[in-house]
Amino acid sequence: MKTITNPERLVSVPFSKTRCGVDFYINTGESKDICGVLTEHRTFKTDFFSFYFFRRANGYVLLNFRKIELRDDMVLLLSPHQQQEWHVDEAELDYTFLIFREDFMHTFIADKFFVYRLLYYYQTDTPPYLFAAPEELAEYMRLLGKIKQELLHPVADTYNLIVSVLYYLLVVINRAYAKTYRLPVEVPKNNYAFQFKDLLEKHIRTVQRVQEYADMLRVSRITLNNSVVAQFGVSATHLLKQRLLEELKNELLFSDRNVSQLADEFHFSDPSHLMRFFKQQTGKTFTQYITDYQNGIYE
Template sequence: MASVPKIKTYHFLPCKYGSELLLDIGRVETLKNYVLDSTLHQLSFYEIIFIQEGSGTFVLDENKISIQPQTVIFTSPGQIRCWDIEQEVKGYTLFFEKDFLHLFFSDELFLYRFQYFHQYSHPAEMQICEASFGKCLELLHEIEREFEQIQNDSNHLIRSLLYQLLIILNRYYACVYNVQRDTYIHSDFYRFRSLLEQRFLEDQTVEAYTKLLNVSSGFLNKICRQFSGLSAQQMIHHKLISEIKRQLHQNKSAKEICYEFGFSDPSNFNRFFKKFTNTTPQQYRRKI
């Protein structure tokens, strides 16, 4: 069987405007390369896409998102994606490195406080009403105007506009999917999400994270179910399956992935994967 081609990774260009600026904005219809890339690819940064016109499909980690007006799509670093365009897509893409916000707010958990990034149990997109979408466009236009004439203090103004936009989007997302919108409850849940992204290869049990967080397993499960709808172990399993699928898209054998993810042998790895996907790693790979 032919090997799967390596997926392209697009990285952020921090000095595009001269001095370092870890955020950028563009019109979807004018940007080249990754924005409408029809091949499998991934980004090393965060992106929010605002669809004004067009139709087709955007695939994000196997989830097929219908492209239609007033749709907002959220992508986190490392997610595998591709575009299948039927009618020309127009809109905005806003993309940034996590440090653009983390360094300013001195809060390493900042981006984990929003429901739409690093999502496990709800969609990575939402369709909102015309008035709400218009509110987002107003803020995007302000950011765009600031980029047209960059000044020494532009990064502060742009950061404040992005902060407003992220909060508004979190409110819309919470309303659309009836989830918790408060970004400052149970910091242990945000810490768990952050630790899981960093340590999923070495720590795959609830007990490992309760020790790191210094909380009980009952408390961790309670806040995970309250905020995500999943137990802590389910969140760990979702993360593992998601990452295994990404590895299967790369030119790696199932055996390599098995030992990299800490499974004792390929048969255990196959059983684990099939339990959550109803297919074996080899069958999944043949579908790619």
């Protein structure tokens, strides 16, 4: 198979407090304040969460390898390090945005697995958006307004207040997301499911057996699987395969590695095993998948 070359340069956009004009790794504002930012780079990724609360929308965004049609009253929930390509008329968009880095909350929130409790964080089975009723959107705007007011007029306890409001907002959105997609919101009996997701982010390229993750956590595979099913509504094996597939698709589409190099990178014993896994999960060969993507067929 020929080497796959990404014709567009992927730009990494870090959170810049100076550019945002704030003292913290968080900001919120209106579309008119940042018109042009979404299409400044053809393809880019960020190191922060980006939420968009659309009142009026047009066009679509390619998120990694998925096409998301933008609609009025949509709340788009983008996680860090996802590749974005916006096909929109920015002048016609009307939205409020919220951007923040995960580590912004760490001083205040002791739960280091908090973001993994958010069902929309790096979700692979359900879309990274939901639609908000007028009263829901009004509540989101009220909370974002409180954050903006503190950013504009910071005082001694501004950080604590902003994190408190942000925490509340994220949980409220999580409830709405769970309701929209009928996902479980069980009170966790342990952190195994969230630790599993954390370990997946760190080791998915080199560790692809649930038993190995269970060993890392020093629990049985059955205990780990039961915890994952209770929290996310899918098995540990399904979660692992979907996360692995997500990583493979990104590398396939946006890197210069060939099949042999990908097999080495992801610790497959042979390129044929990698291709077999991909075909089982997608129903397509690597070549078919790339050709479809280049022809505007996104999944």
